[in-house]
Amino acid sequence: VQVLGAGSSFACSMKIWKAAAASMAQSSSVQVLGAGSRVVNGLYASRPATQIPSGFAATCRQMGWDSAQTWKKLSDQKRPWYEKTDGSYVYWNTQDHKWWIDGPDGAGLYVVRDDSGSSVPPGKGWTALSGAQQPVPTVEIKEEL
DSSP states (O other): OOOTTHHHHHHHHHHHHHHHHHHHHHTEEEEEESOSSGGGOEEEEEEOTTSOOHHHHHHHHHHTOOHHHHHHHHSOSSSOEEEOTTSOEEEEETTTTEEEEEOTTSOEEEEEEOOSOOSSOOSSOOEEOTTOOSSOOEEEEEEOO
């Protein structure tokens, strides 16, 4: 059975879906809930992948690393990251395939592995890093219209 035009229609639909997903990620925010390290609980706004989180830059300075070079190495420069008003941030790390929740000082507190390719972090499955308090958080996606 041959369906005429199905391939091109499917390809067009996929392009539209990918564009919508990218747009949704740019207009989404995430909310971190229930973390034992309470500083990271709250609402995070989407930021462009090319912008470097201030806490990340501060950690790089402390370690003697070039923040722009390190960010390019760890970020895919496509997925947005998310920032809370106090400077806490959530980002996806290309090196370990994990989403990280970092405090305002840039210290990593919680991580979750994610190979889905999503532009938003998963809601569950987070683990606490050394220095983070239990319980681990959940993450909710908040769509902005």
